Amino acid sequence: MIRKATLALSVAAIAMVPALSAHAQDRQAPAPVLTTPEAQDAWTYAEPAEARVSHVSLDLVTDFDNRRIYGTATLDITAGDDADTLVLDDAGLQIGTVTDGEGNPLSYELGAAKNVDAMGEALGRPLTIAIGDARQVRIDYVSAPDASALQWLPPEATAGGEKPFLFSQGQPISNRSWIPTQDSPGIRQSWDARITVPEGLVPVMSGVRQAGDMHEWGNGWTSYGFVMDNPVPPYLIALAVGDLTHRDLGPRSGVWAEPSMVDAAAEEFGDVEAMIDAAEDLYGPYRWGRYDMLLLPPSFPYGGMENPVMTFLTPTLLTGDRSNTDVVAHELAHSWSGNLVTNASWRDSWLNEGFTTYFENRIMESLYGAERAAMYADLDWGAMIADIDDAGGMDAPSTRLHGEPGETAGQLDYFKGSTFLRTVEKAVGRDRFDAWLRSYFDRFAFQPQTSAGLIADMRANLLTDAEFAAIGVEDWIYGPGLPGNAVHPESETLKAVDAQLAAFNAGGPASAVDTEGWATQQWLRFLRGIDRTQDAARLAELDNALTLSNSGNAYVQSAWFELAIANRYEPAVPAMRAFLDNVGRMLLIRPIYAGLVEQGDWGMEIARSAFAQSRSGYHPIAANMVEGILASE
CATH class of the missing domain: 1.10.390.10 (Neutral Protease Domain 2)
Incomplete structure (x- = not known):
């Protein structure tokens, strides 16, 4: 049961104030939904040819104690004259009242769920609302504590260790676990939001923060307003809340991070303004205004996520040499x-x-x-x-x-x-x-x-x-x-690495491998090219010479652990378990868990034990992935 009483009293005054709502004339009309056979989306219940969402207005409170978001979503609907139902996607939402724009109750029904085996997660359920003539719908709802898009981190899982953290990851079909809408990439929607958070925490979103819409209520809560006037696929609506500060990197770019991480992030991503200029020279204007980045805690399951105006990034990119800023270029190119x-x-x-x-x-x-x-x-x-x-x-x-x-x-x-x-x-x-x-x-x-x-x-x-x-x-x-x-x-650079790799694979000493000045990509070329069958002495020589188990580069560690697992090299297991406990990026942990499973009983015991210890620190998307790997035994 939700402990809502004291929280509801604390935010009662907030509910009396109208939420931010972008002026309709400022929004770009969304493109029509494609109806060709290839455009049909098997991962949505929506029937946009009958009625489609064109704008979403959110008024939400983040409840860290109960790991829930609650509030309202007001949906603007485009529909034909004879359309009388609206079908949304819902994954575990607790629906309260549903009304039209004038406050009149609307009846609704939650249908049966169906599973999507390829994703290892459920599509959720269809939420069918009888809209009649209404072209605006207001839904009061609460997200579930285990909502697949949301990760609630305790203070000890953050860099600062003093304040909690929340972030969302919506791609491909998880935003339906915290926003009732038509969660399909072909149904573009503009949106706005008012996000109310505990005092001392700062929210950021994949929309433009409205400078005049921050309000300190004086009761332990602060509200912030955001707007995205460009219609976007709904998986790009994103939220993060934490102890965050900002550094400008250029006239239209910057980075958000926890205070102890922001300087390192600013240094690592310092080329981003030049990247924007290069991208515009290649393929036309950047159409989103600002380009900010958010450095997330290590549990973020991806290298980056291209949320408009607020790219989310993993801290595994911080290697001190900018060799992994191709990830930043990738997320920028998604613009x-x-x-x-x-x-x-x-x-x-x-x-x-x-x-x-x-x-x-x-x-x-x-x-x-x-x-x-x-x-x-x-x-x-x-x-x-x-x-x-x-x-x-x-x-x-x-x-x-x-x-x-x-x-x-x-x-x-x-x-x-x-x-x-x-x-x-x-x-x-x-x-x-x-x-x-x-x-x-x-x-x-x-x-x-x-x-x-x-x-x-x-x-x-x-x-x-x-x-x-x-x-x-x-x-x-x-x-x-x-x-x-x-x-x-x-690449001539990688050919030089290949020459050293050939010498090592021919029996040359690990101490002869010259890694001075190597970027991440050179390390990966070398480690992935090592013959997969090695004895313990050779692996110990390699680890001692190149400091692989304790490398400060997460990419290097992951590639090394793959090799160690293939040879059941026990001395690497403690460092590998620590790595799995501290890194949630799927690109880096997937091959480790998969490699362990391939090793039969020896690897399964380690994989299950490591996952049991680390699961609570993984985003639900990453946890579902690992569960699928372990189930494939």
């Missing part, structure tokens, strides 16, 4: 590919990630030169080949770009998608390709997109019939494996 032009359904997530990975590499080339960009792309190539092999080879259905949602192997959405675009670029020349891609972002700005829509645009605005056939565009997108014309960038 065009993903946030501006969005996959209409998760069957086409490569349209977000493949385009962004290509764009990211072009930003890195503009700032740091062709060789550094080639190093990133060459490493991605190796990861792509490994993903294809792990999927079962070139004929595996999960190696298609356009496929079933959530079933694309590994990171092929990223790496095969970007390789396709690089192959097209080579076929037509960079100047033609860049002119097309810049115009593509203009033509489809703030709209959903499908693979079929992309192909039509390439035919109309980029490729001749002969070029289309020679490239094999449809085979790339709808076929499995990797076509023979794929362009493989090769």
Whole structure:
């Protein structure tokens, strides 16, 4: 039962004051929902052809004691004259009253849930509201303590150790656990919010903070207002609350973090303003105003999340040498590919990630030169080949770009998608390709997109019939494996690493490996290339010479633990368990848990024990992933 009595009294005065509501005339009208077969979203209950949400207005209180968000969502509806029901997505929300814009009660029904095996999570339930003639709906609700989008961290799990922390992660289908709306990427919505938090905590959101809408109530609560006038896919509505401070990095960029982390973050991400300039020079104006970043606690499950105006980032990027700022470039590039032009359904997530990975590499080339960009792309190539092999080879259905949602192997959405675009670029020349891609972002700005829509645009605005056939565009997108014309960038920097790797694999001493000045990517090339079968003495030599178990680079540690696990190297287990207890980024912990499971009883015992110890510190999305790995035994 929710301990709401004292909290409700504390915020009673807040409820008497109208929440922030953006003026409708300032909002951009959302693009129509696509109705083509490829645009159909299997992961939503919504029926947008009948009635769709166009704007969401949130008035919410963050209850850290009970790990709940409660308040109201007011939805503006676009519907035909004969539409009398609105279907929303709901994952565990406790629904109170539902009324129209005038306060008249509306009847509603919660339908049956269905599961999505590929994601290891439920779609939730359809929330069907009888709207009649109403075109605005107000829902009073409370989120569940285990809402899949939300992670509530106690003070001891933060850098400062004194105040709690909350953050959300909505992609792909988790925002329905704290916002009742149509949670589909093809149903774009503008939004505004008033967020009320305990005094001493600061909220940030993926919307523009309204300077005049902060209010200290004098009863232990403070409210802040946010607005996003551009219509966005609802997975991009994001919230974080904590002991946060800000540093400007440029005229339109900055970083938020806990006070003890903000200086390191500002140093690591100091190139971001130059990245924005490079991105605009390549593919047109940045259309979101500010570009701020938020450095989250270690439990954040991703490297970054491209929430508009407030990219969320993992602290595992802080290696002191800016070698992992390709992640920042990636999230920035999403401001065009993903946030501006969005996959209409998760069957086409490569349209977000493949385009962004290509764009990211072009930003890195503009700032740091062709060789550094080639190093990133060459490493991605190796990861792509490994993903294809792990999927079962070139004929595996999960190696298609356009496929079933959530079933694309590994990171092929990223790496095969970007390789396709690089192959097209080579076929037509960079100047033609860049002119097309810049115009593509203009033509489809703030709209959903499908693979079929992309192909039509390439035919109309980029490729001749002969070029289309020679490239094999449809085979790339709808076929499995990797076509023979794929362009493989090769890095001279990594070739030098390969020479040292060959010497080590031939029996050379670990002490002869010269790692001076190595960036993360060079470390990964070396560690991933070591022969997988090693004896304990050789692993001890390697660890002692290169300080792998206690490296300050989380990428290096993860790659090393993969090798140690493959050889059941017991001396690495304590450091590995500590790593799993302190890092929640799925890219880094997934291969460790998967490797342990592959080792049978020896590994399963370690994996289960480590997960039991670390689970409470993982975001629900990461915890669900690990549970799926352990269940695959």
